[in-house]
Amino acid sequence: MLHPDREDSVHGGSSNVLVCSRMESVKLQIIDPPISSSKSNVSPCSNNDIPDQDHSPPGQFSVLRASSHPVTLKFEDVAYSIKIESNGGSCLLTSSKRNQTRVLLNGVSGTARPGELLAMLGPSGSGKTTLLTALAGRLPGKFSGSVTYNAQPISSSVKRRIGFVTQDEVLYPHLTVLETLTYAALLRLPEKLTKAEKAEQAEMVIMELGLNRCRNSMIGGTLFRGVSGGERKRVSIGQEMLVNPSLLLLDEPTSGLDSTTAQRIVATLRWLARGGRTVVTTIHQPSSRLYRMFDEVLVLSEGCPIYSGKGSSVMDYFAAIGYVPAFNFMNPADFLLDLANGIAPDTRQDDQHELVGRPENVDSQTSTKQFLISCYKKSVKKEEVERSSHDSIRAGRRNSPLRSSEEQWTTSWWLQFSVLLSRGLKERRHESFSGLRIFQVVSVSFLSGLLWWHCDTNHIQDQVGLLFFFSIFWGFFPMFNAIFAFPQERPMLIRERSSGMYRLSSYYFARTVGDLPMELVLPTIFVTVTYWMGGLKPSLLTFTLTLLIILFNVLVSQSLGLALGAILMDVKQAATLSSVMMLVFLLVSGYYIQHIPAFLTWMKYTSFSHFSYKLLVGVQYPENEVYECGVGRQCRVRDFEGIKCLDIGNMVFDVAALGAMLVGFRILAYVALRVR
Structure with missing residues (x-):
């Protein structure tokens, strides 16, 4: 002393x-x-x-x-x-400085x-x-x-x-x-x-x-x-x-x-x-x-x-x-x-x-x-x-020497997954089940239902617009929520991974699975309210298929948001890039521009909203569906100009494309976390 x-x-x-x-x-x-x-x-x-x-x-x-x-x-x-x-603005600085x-x-x-x-x-x-x-x-x-x-x-x-x-x-x-x-x-x-x-x-x-x-x-x-x-x-x-x-x-x-x-x-x-x-x-x-x-x-x-x-x-x-x-x-x-x-x-x-x-x-x-x-x-x-x-x-x-033959992990993969899943659900329950987020989705669903109130089959353009709104809204919303996931948890992930607490794979799966309840509950409420208020086909099978397509679209959108967040690890940069990407997806999805120039046609195949929109229209209007196109005259729905340009044919290809995007974006997000 x-x-x-x-x-x-x-x-x-x-x-x-x-x-x-x-x-x-x-x-x-x-x-x-x-x-x-x-x-x-x-x-x-x-x-x-x-x-x-x-x-x-x-x-x-x-x-x-x-x-x-x-x-x-x-x-x-x-x-x-x-x-x-140095990224200073003085041009007089030499390279050594x-x-x-x-x-x-x-x-x-x-x-x-x-x-x-x-x-x-x-x-x-x-x-x-x-x-x-x-x-x-x-x-x-x-x-x-x-x-x-x-x-x-x-x-x-x-x-x-x-x-x-x-x-x-x-x-x-x-x-x-x-x-x-x-x-x-x-x-x-x-x-x-x-x-x-x-x-x-x-x-x-x-x-x-x-x-x-x-x-x-x-x-x-x-x-x-x-x-x-x-x-x-x-x-x-x-x-x-x-x-x-x-x-x-x-x-x-x-x-x-x-x-x-x-x-x-x-x-x-x-x-x-x-x-x-x-x-x-x-x-x-x-x-x-x-x-x-x-x-x-x-x-x-x-x-x-x-x-x-x-x-x-x-x-x-x-x-x-x-x-x-x-x-x-x-x-x-x-x-x-x-x-x-x-x-x-x-x-x-x-x-x-x-x-x-x-x-x-x-x-x-x-x-x-x-x-x-x-x-x-x-x-x-x-x-x-x-x-x-x-x-x-x-x-x-x-001092006795430290043993180096010990196993790398003190707990099993499944235990790590279950504990991380439980912890994640408790930590994010305030965010996922927040009243503001629920109010946002419910209010938009009722507003959409009122705007498309009982829009029947004779108003093809309006119904197609509602289906396009489904694909776009549930493309933007999940992706912007997902880009915050990894950047916000990066300090915790770095600290715990440095301590050898768990595998990256167990954290990744627990993080993505923990987001599913709210990511799937909200679109289900939205589609249930808007579908029946909007006057779409009153068929339980058609409604179920429409809901499944929207949920599939949500998972793909969330996967892209996770990948952008994991790659950039910066919320502002990820939000800016995602806005630009969604704007491109919005334009090439097939609703606003029906005849895309040949040298830009490839862009629509990069848009998950395009495939989701095609699936929604294909499920809503079967091959022989007709509508009144004039006084005492009926026309085939798929011959409507706004639908014909979509080239609805093999819907299995559209599902496979969305599945490939889902898996690809998820793998990309995991690899981005692994290399950091």
Whole structure:
């Protein structure tokens, strides 16, 4: 722990000449991590009362028991950069300025051990989140350096022992706390456990993390208020703790929280670490009370480390290179962040002697950062080399290797499908069965029925117009609803897939099947109302065939919307492209333009509305259907100019074309999700 009296002694230290080479004598204290026993008689917290950091964790429950597979995380010389493509409007920019490379991480090394809480500090943009994502094995692209877990590279079995909590909680807003944790338990816990045992695990997490009071409250989102910010953080942590991870990584777990709630979160993390887990967290600006809980500290400045070691030794280290706080009792975290930003304190230990290697312009932020980085490279990195050999021996003695022969999935495909289907139905019931959506469809159906009220067979043009309206309305409506499906769930899909919770195929089928009830119920209501009010053929068989064609058209339209959403993953772009496509389908369907130019005839075969419209007309008007085309004169319906141009013949071909589109669009959507 950091004590004020040590800071006083630093201020009162001698004024001997300090050089970077002297830092070799500043040894960072290394001790074995204190791993608490899994048997504890401390009672669990209830409601939101989480004890402070000095209490022992309640070990009688499964979540805080000692990890069965301790993991020593080691990362060496991790470097990562990205290319920034400028799309600015200045034509004077050279190509080298338009395509710049930004270094996010540069030579970061460190070790996180079981039983310890490692905190990564640094200003915004210093690379904390990037490094944490790399340690979790979720960083896109390639990075240099090595990250090992008990001297092994990342694998599927290792990933299942890693818990990763992102800064922005990715949770379903319309599920309760209990439902969220229960579904996570059903998906992530081994299949050998029964459903009741998995539900009991979720109950234990709720009890241990102090979520009893809000167990039946919805998570909430941007549109409506749910649980508090601290409770959302604990729910996110609880999802990862269900599987008793050996390595827990958290990105800014205290952001946006008040000091008391933040203290409770960090105290919980320290408890988890004392259970034999390796806990690594990024944190932006902790209070002094939070800083006292950190065992190890890694400070980053512009992607480069300026300190790595014991949190209690940080002030001694920077005092050794000439940096001491401007006043006593300063929060060490504030002092570190000032240095990481290149802001040197007003009081330094070099008032009488110039430091060898110190840049002349010490007031320059850039010079200060470069000096700190240089000192770290010269001395502290040597300390880490010595520690690495010690850790390797100790890790080999204390840590058992992670088994890589485990199966990739802990649950069967069917269980994943059923759980995801149940969760999806509960989450989207507010959207699918919303009163506004039902009112929209019912009102349009009654309005259409009134406009085409009892339109008999002698009004062929009007009846054909109603059938065309069927195909177009139920082409637009389902597609525009479907394009939102995957873009909205992309963050959740990425997080859960990265954790190995389920197969993509089980999610895809559960997502599409879960949309069917409302996608098929609403058109059934619409057609039932409008068909009989519009005066179409009063035949039960004809009505049934018409309804089946509309439902088929809905599925094809929905499939196209899913494919567009999965390919673009952007709602605005998908909506724009779908509007253009539906406009083309509208024009080439055969109602507005009866004689399409020969070189554009192929376009109508790309329109599912064209085939649907042909089927509706063919079912409504059989081969020998007639109507009164004059006084005492009857004509064959299919000879009507607006129908004759459709070339209604082999309806099996039209059905096959729609079937091919249905399967093709669905496969395209799945492939688009797979390659992302």
